[in-house]
Amino acid sequence: MARTGLKRAGAGLGLMLGAALAGCSAPADSNAAVGVAQAAVPPAPPAPPAAAATPGAVVFTDNDQAGEAKRAFSYIWPAAVSAVPALTGRFSAERDGLLAGQKADWAEALREFAGSDCAGCVMRDFQKEWAVVADLPRFLSLSASFYEYTGGAHGNGAHDALVWDREAEAALDPKAMFTTPAALQDALGAAWCKALKAQRQERLGDGYSDDGFFQCPAIADLTVLVGSSDKRSFNRIGLLAAPYVAGSYAEGTYEVTLPVTPAVLAAVKPAYRAAFTTAK
Structure with a gap:
């Protein structure tokens, strides 16, 4: 906005200068002077079109705490996934379902163990992160590591995999290949x-x-x-x-x-x- 304002102020100054020159010149000279002024200040080139924003990686977190009880949730995917709307929709739906399930489980644990000294019983944690294995012209191969804690001595970890077929616009398990x-x-x-x-x-x-x-x-x-x-x-x-x-x-x-x-x-x-x- 400041740059636009500066351009407008410069144009106004040019008009005032042209009027002053016209007041001090004969009509013929005035036209010539205005022509010289116009020739000396070429029109500004059009602004280049704004570049399309490049989709970036998504880091989603949703954490909560009630006294000593804590709930943590994270779901991450790389920029290559963000560039595929259908895949983004798929992962968003999975993320939302997992988060809703964790919230419901945590709320139930808070009710069940209210007043208890079992700290682990009211702790919940879920983490899932997708990463690119290979990005080929037709296929995007992805892997995921995830960890879940729902109480007890320790949480559990596992892995996931998916291949996105750009031609078919479909996801498949690598084993299905x-x-x-x-x-x-x-x-x-x-x-x-x-x-x-x-x-x-x-x-x-x-x-x-x-x-x-x-x-x-x-x-x-x-x-x-x-x-x-x-x-x-x-x-x-x-x-x-x-x-x-x-x-x-x-x-x-x-x-x-x-x-x-x-x-x-x-x-x-x-x-x-x-x-x-x-x-x-």
Whole structure:
């Protein structure tokens, strides 16, 4: 606004100066003087169109407190999701449903444990954050980590995955890109179990045993991610085993990345095969 005001003031000053020059000149000279003044001050160029705002990452939080009782909630997604209105709508609906559920659960806990000294009984926490795994011309591959605490000794964490198909304008589970669970198991199972065993031995040391309670879980029990090292095609597969899936809570999440091999490529559905290549 200040800049606009400055332009108007300058124009008014020019008119006053032109009138003063006209009062001191003959009619012919006056016309010439005005012409010179007009030629000396070219019209201002039109303002460039405003650039469209680039959608950014969304960090949503909703927290509350009642005395010592606390409720915390956060749901985050990256800018790549904000650029897809249908995906934004999907995540917004999930977020709103989760938040409503947490609020109702917390309100019930406040009533049930009113006057109790059980601090953990009236604490609630939920966190979910989406991240980009791979952004290809047709597909946007996403992963999510989330944590929930609803009382007790500790909360629980897990993982989620989604692929957005820009051509179909639809979301799908990465596992749905493969022909059958059995085909995916045959293609990845042996390499997954070998890598998992190595990681568990490293974390547990002498406490590791092949005869332990946790055996190598099937690929169907894992979170499957489709990734890319070249941003042109999917050439690697991520496998995530949340706590209690492949090990105890204390062991945390196990994550293994495997290359797309000819066997993996053969397990991809024909409709999606063009988006995959074997790792170099």
